[in-house]
Structure formats: C-alpha cells, structure tokens
Amino acid sequence: MTIRSAEVLVSSPGRNFVTLRITTDDGVVGLGDATVNGRELAVAAYLTEHVLPLLIGRDEAMIEDAWQFLYRSAYWRRGPITMAAIAAVDVALWDIKAKVAGLPLYQLLGGASRTGCLAYGHASGTDLDALCVSIQNHLDQGFKAIRIQTGVPGLGQIYGVAGDQRPGQRYDYEPAKRLPKPAEELWDTRAYLRHVPGVFAAVREKFGPELVLLHDGHHRMTPNQAGSLGKSLEPYDLFWLEDCTPGENQEGMRRVRSQTTTPLAIGEVFNTVYDYQTLITEQLIDYVRSAVTHTGGITALRKLMDFAAIYQIKSGFHGPTDISPVGQAAQLHLGLAIHNFGIQEYMKHSEETLQVFRTSYTFENGLLHPGNNPGLGVDYDDDLAAGFEYTPAYLPTARLLDGTVHDW
Numbered sequence: 001m002t003i004r005s006a007e008v009l010v011s012s013p014g015r016n017f018v019t020l021r022i023t024t025d026d027g028v029v030g031l032g033d034a035t036v037n038g039r040e041l042a043v044a045a046y047l048t049e050h051v052l053p054l055l056i057g058r059d060e061a062m063i064e065d066a067w068q069f070l071y072r073s074a075y076w077r078r079g080p081i082t083m084a085a086i087a088a089v090d091v092a093l094w095d096i097k098a099k100v101a102g103l104p105l106y107q108l109l110g111g112a113s114r115t116g117c118l119a120y121g122h123a124s125g126t127d128l129d130a131l132c133v134s135i136q137n138h139l140d141q142g143f144k145a146i147r148i149q150t151g152v153p154g155l156g157q158i159y160g161v162a163g164d165q166r167p168g169q170r171y172d173y174e175p176a177k178r179l180p181k182p183a184e185e186l187w188d189t190r191a192y193l194r195h196v197p198g199v200f201a202a203v204r205e206k207f208g209p210e211l212v213l214l215h216d217g218h219h220r221m222t223p224n225q226a227g228s229l230g231k232s233l234e235p236y237d238l239f240w241l242e243d244c245t246p247g248e249n250q251e252g253m254r255r256v257r258s259q260t261t262t263p264l265a266i267g268e269v270f271n272t273v274y275d276y277q278t279l280i281t282e283q284l285i286d287y288v289r290s291a292v293t294h295t296g297g298i299t300a301l302r303k304l305m306d307f308a309a310i311y312q313i314k315s316g317f318h319g320p321t322d323i324s325p326v327g328q329a330a331q332l333h334l335g336l337a338i339h340n341f342g343i344q345e346y347m348k349h350s351e352e353t354l355q356v357f358r359t360s361y362t363f364e365n366g367l368l369h370p371g372n373n374p375g376l377g378v379d380y381d382d383d384l385a386a387g388f389e390y391t392p393a394y395l396p397t398a399r400l401l402d403g404t405v406h407d408w
C-alpha cells in the first residue's frame, strides 16, 4: 500500500487542536496529534507546506524510514514545531499499521506490561479549603494519585490553580480565556517557597500517608531555590517535584540533585533525547515528562525511554488537555507496553473535545487503559469539528512584582 492523501485538521472543540489524518490507497485511516499549545498554526503550516507533499505515494508501512527521512532531510533539526510535525506523521503511521494488523497498537509495541497505567489528576484551590475540596473530588472520581497546586497569599491568579472555585469549573481548557494576547500573572518566588511546605503538611495530615501526591514548579525556581524546596518537602513523601527549574540548563540539575532526595520530573517542553542527555546519564531526574506529541512520536519516545531505562528512570508523560485524545491514546499504548512506565498525567477532556474525538480508552480504579480496538482507538468526527472554529488562545505569562518578565 501507499499513502494516498494526508490532511491537516484544525479545530477548536473546547480548545485548539491540530490533527493529521493519513489515508492509504486501500482506505485505511491513521490519526496523529500535532498540537503545540498557543502556536498551533505554525505546526499546521509546517505540515501543510513542507511535509504533506513528501508523504503522498510513500509506503506507509516504513515508519522508521519516514521518521529518519523527515528528521534528517529537513537539514534543520529538532525544535517543538518540527518534532510535533514528525510526531503526527509517526503516530498516524503506527495507527495504520496496527489497524492493518487488526491489533491495538500496544500489541505491536511488545504487548501489555501491566493491567493499566496509573494516572494522576490535577487538584487545585486558591486556598487550602478549596484545595481539599478539589482533592476529595478527585478521590471520588477514583484517582489514586493527585497533583496539588494552590494560590499563594499576596499573589492573584496563578497558572495551574482554578480561578473559578465553583463546582464543575476548570482552569485547563483555555487558560487565557481566548484573549488576543496572553493574560499576565504576578509571581513572587519567595512568597511561593514560604507557602508550599505548609500546604503539603496540611494535606498529608488530612488525607494520610498513602495518597500519591505530586507538585509542578512550572520552571520558576533557580537550582538553589529548587534544592531548598525539594529538601523542605521531603517529610511529605512526594511522588515527584516537576519542572523545579528550567531544564535546558541540564548541568543546573546537578545542584538540585545534590540538595534533595525528593524525586524530580522534567521535560514537558523538551523535544528530543538530546535535551535529556546529561539528565539521564548522570541520573539527575527520576521521570521523563515528554509527550509523544512533542517528542517526535512513538518511534522517538520509545527509544528515549529505553535509554532512560538503563539509568532506572521512568516515564511520566505530559497529559494536559492540550495533548489531543489522539496524542493521549498514543502515549497510553506506549505506557502500557514499556517496562519503565511510571505514571500518566490525566486531565479529562471537555465534552466538546470528546464529541469530536471519539476515544476508546478507559479510566477505572485510578488506572487508564488504551482499550482493545485496532490501532489507537480514536476516531475524528469532521462534521462536528466543523462547528468549532479555531480561535487564537495563549497561555498566561508571568511577571515579577516589579514588572520583570519571569520564566513561564
């Protein structure tokens, strides 16, 4: 068979998504996710202008060859836009291969290594009481692992904390509320560092020692501040502290690692294995945060995870709602199959999103499972998608109290 057509589908069912659909001359359809939150049309153009014309007529079964060709023939290497475009092609071709085989994709990746993928949800509250309500909601939904974020006294709205505390309101669909420019938030790292350990103490006191707790620092600390926070959180037994400092300075993580035994997770903004080279070989992290969508697809992330396995580093794939259900399904198949699976981030998509993307993955007793339909197990409804037009939407941006732009 060969690739007959490929289309880039941009839609906004609840939030913006870029989806690639590849169809073979036999009519087999594969889907890939190419969504880069806040920069969606850059990937759409990269695919439409520079990748799609190269796909038509290729043998869709030659996935490794397609990956190497798209990575090496571009001359320009790496970067989030390129790697998301390659990921979309890669995942769509894996979807096709598994459908042709009549198997769920995880079977082609070696089969299931576990009954399901431990998932963590996002609890948040502007204050401790609201946070505890949010944690209880997650426990009621069956979550066994929960990320907790709270407001900081003296600061207003902070990313990762629901602004609207009424039941059913969520912060994650369109954090910038579809403004033409990113919303600005105030940030003060010292105030944050003073506040967070007390929150963990109170949550441990109320919910007990067994609950798996995580926290995201969103790149806002220096390595020294991160080491200090990690140390002060040790009594509360975190599953991980995520993005405690910008990870692109890989050597900076040596400083953090030498200060604390709190497990560390990094990499949701990385796009290749090279971003992790020092972090992995020096065992400076415990979990790889990459998403299939932003790291060149299943082909690349599986190799990255095999490299990490040698150093006892596990997966913790990025799974916010800006990873489409196609991207989430792909990493559930990979997570189910690899030996060094750690945990999977899981924020349920909005009803609109799940109308357009029909999924077959399940969430039960705290575990996600990709389902047993052939391929990825996700279908895309064009008619419904047509009702949700793309609208620019940005993540918020952070400034220090004196107006200085800070790390996001």
Ligand code: EZ4
Binding pocket: 037, 216, 268, 320, 321, 322, 345, 395
């Ligand atoms: O801010 O998905 O761990 N999860 C996160 C996410 C990211 C957004 C960025 O697109 O940090 O909520």
Ligand code: CO
Binding pocket: 216, 218, 242, 243, 268
């Ligand atoms: Co994060």
